[in-house]
Amino acid sequence: MQRHLFIARNGYGKALATKPAHFALIYPDSFCISDWSEARSMFDFDLGDKVPVISLEVLVGNPLTGGENGEGNLHRLSRVAPEARILLVIREQQAMLRSIYKTLVNFGSPLSIQTLLDNDLTGTVPAFSLSYLYYDRIIAAYRHVFGEDSVLVLPMELLQENPDAFVQSINTFSGIDSERYPPHANPNVRENVNRSLLDLEVKRLYNRFIARTRLSPGGFYKPTMIGNSGNLHIPAPAAVHRAMERRFADKVAAMTAGHYEQSNAATRELTGLDLARWGYALPA
Template identity: 35%
Template sequence: MSGHLIHIGYAKAGSTYLQRWFAANPQIQYAEGGIAGYRDIYDVARQSADPDPAIRCRVSSSEGLATPHPFVGLRDIDYRRMHGLQLPDAQAAVCHGLARLFPEASVLLVTRGFRSMMLSSYSQYVRTGGPDEFFALREGFGSETHPSRHAWDYDGLIRLYRKAFGERLIVLPYELLRDDSERFIRILEAELGLDHFPPPSQRVNEGLSGVEIRWYPRLSRLLRRLPVGARLQQRIFVHYSRAATDNRLRHLIRLLQRLSPAEPVTEALVSAEVLERFRGKAEALRREPLYAPYKEEYLL
């Protein structure tokens, strides 16, 4: 009988890379956007009628499970509708729902150090149409009213899933995947009882450069100010956000940077004061051997 792994994220912590490995591994049944390796309800019948004896683990994977919001899985995100999201309530509802549906499943949570998580998350924000400058947003990170206060509360999420799934919660650092993907994969395989299958050799979902991160929100704001009707503006913005998601405007940005140089957005712009707000949100990782080389990144 095959086991079930639920990979809940985090976003910007190697999810696309891991999903490629799930899809390629002959021991794993995984369907992008599906549940437990099934694409839809019809696939349950099809796979049951013609089972693959090589399958030893079924995988559900969505980074939006760790930080749920109304646009998870959609290409077009309206950030104006994200204000007021009660993230802790949504996280608890997801966890309890998964535990009711799959009480015997294992759960994989991949964390990322706070400073790089801030920048990488902002990069994802701007490439999906986010209009605000990093300089305007950074001071809000970790504040009482900012979603990141709960989004990157690793202790809170670990506590939630540990209570629901016990020792079947697997917590691993993204930094290990970044530095030694082979070791990361072997550790995960040991947890799941799988034979070794090598990780992908190429990077996937490569991030934006500091210059690109600076220019995309400028373009977003420009398009939002076009003197056209609301419906046409929305259609234009949808096409733009899809181009930004794939970084198809990088050549235009390179030209704009030559004409009007702008300061690149880098990790150095995350102030010590902002970073300090996240101290104490990763204490559950302090004694984990795999996190020992990365304690500074988690403020431990």
């Protein structure tokens, strides 16, 4: 959405470029901002007839650390832009975990999916938690701070099923003039195309045994950019990829059984979304 929806020809504009916005809201130096009007001045909320946008995927928290910084991000955002309207896009948890696993491995995680989801290793460093995907908690927190009418929740599945309806919902919520900027989405344009689990396993082993990073300091090579290192494409028959995906999905389903039903029921109650239609786990 950052590259294809929230752009000038659709009536939107960036209040601040992604990288500086990331460091202003998500990773500012501790205790360095005492006057939040100064922080607000970093953003340009006066874009004429364009709707200013702050779009950051980890505003709800870093998945690597179980979203432990998410609440701090929420309150920083509320100080910078108390009048903001909030778009939250959710996704069925098992599909989301496949995406999160890919992201974490790409950025240096040496953990298998089993260890990631059931990390019983000793230590007090924040780690991924299944509660990161309790959407009802996030929705309730943002509504409490910004107001119920200022928070729109949409399922990613709607984007896949009916892209124009998804975009129209966002435009209406944002106050975009649909006659001047007709809603249009191209479902054939994809960002962050999925990598095969075989390729991810090679990258994970690279992270564990070769790369020396903050996530895995035991390696012998210090890459400049971990996201660009250790990426190999391993040719394999389609049957191998299908088998690996099936095994991965079965493992995630078994390890998350019973974790999300109540949260999804609360999310359905908060939003009115028909989550059963898109395969979200719900109480029997």
